[in-house]
Amino acid sequence: MLITDQHPNNRSITVAVLGAPNVGKSSLINYLLGMNLSVVTSRPQTTRNRYHCVFTVDHTEIILVDTPGLHRSNKEFNKRLNQQAREGSEGADLNLLIIDLSGEVMQQFFDFKENFGRELAPTWIVFSKADLIENVEALPLTEVVEKARELLPEIEKHFVISAKNGDNVHLLTGAICDRAPSSPHLYMDGSVSNKHERFFVTEYIREQVFNLIKEEVPYEVAVVVEEYEDYREKNIPNKVGTSISAAILVNKPSQRGILVGAGGSMIKKIGMAARERIEEMVGGQVFLKLHVKVSENWFSNNFVLEEIGLPRALDSNRVWRKK
Ligand SMILES: Nc1nc2c(ncn2[C@@H]2O[C@H](COP(=O)(O)OP(=O)(O)OP(=O)(O)O)[C@@H](O)[C@H]2O)c(=O)[nH]1
Ligand SMILES: [Mg+2]
CATH class of the missing domain: 3.40.50.300 (P-loop containing nucleotide triphosphate hydrolases)
Structure with a gap:
């Protein structure tokens, strides 16, 4: 622009x-x-x-x-x-x-x-x-x-x-x-990134997975935003703030249990901590719904990789197809 x-x-x-x-x-x-x-x-x-x-x-x-x-x-x-x-x-x-x-x-x-x-x-x-x-x-x-x-x-x-x-x-x-060379500014005053808030939502959820779960599991986690509704500027009865639904993808069924925790305690902790970060970013109330989805070998699935912003590299091994 x-x-x-x-x-x-x-x-x-x-x-x-x-x-x-x-x-x-x-x-x-x-x-x-x-x-x-x-x-x-x-x-x-x-x-x-x-x-x-x-x-x-x-x-x-x-x-x-x-x-x-x-x-x-x-x-x-x-x-x-x-x-x-x-x-x-x-x-x-x-x-x-x-x-x-x-x-x-x-x-x-x-x-x-x-x-x-x-x-x-x-x-x-x-x-x-x-x-x-x-x-x-x-x-x-x-x-x-x-x-x-x-x-x-x-x-x-x-x-x-x-x-x-x-x-x-x-x-x-x-x-x-x-x-810095003399040049017009490329971003509007107040812009902090070229990535949308949705991207940072996935980052802040992943951040809490890193903070709360040890060892290898966080490396086998990806986060995908499924719904993102910003009601702040809209005048809809009973709808305020930002409503977000996101899936946490794991690589193996055994990781699902770790992410969910006993009686859902872990996913609740992840959600509460991530919500605080997201509320700070959007400057308002956030409703965050998380669920865990097993997506075996997601890190070899071109569709998932594209979805999380990682298109094929020049030295990629082959064209990855969805089964
Ligand atoms: N003591 C100290 N720790 C630092 C400093 N800078 C970063 N760290 C710590 O180093 C670790 C890695 O920091 P990051 O900023 O995530 O490093 P990064 O290079 O972005 O890492 P990747 O995103 O994994 O490539 C964190 O625990 C930081 O707190 C520093 O100046 N002093
Ligand atoms: Mg870094």
């Missing part, structure tokens, strides 16, 4: 946030946005889709692209996650490559080079989780970046930040603003 009558000083920049799973991409984005838009959990492969997260500083619009963590895998599902990450950087003016200081630093550069597998736009390194490192100033990060530049010549500079306590994040914001 073209937004007319823009201020002549307007600038806009698109910044892809890339890196391995669990390095703190979504946490940094949330810190910059000043809200918990993206889902953050302590486990890898939380983010599954690429999407825009938008905020403005004075006349500068900053469009951050959250992406799934790039990783090596031959599984169809993971190939599609990686494809989302690669596509997330398409058309970006700048990439932030997040490197977790609490992990194997040099290995993350090697893995990124291998998994990303093509040319990059100008790239800044953001060393994250600095709060976990004692005496971070003593680390030879300038030398590390020099070495990394041999692999990734697009690297321009680096930052050392913590998304937990906000250390140095202002330096990054300032540098991104300085880098």
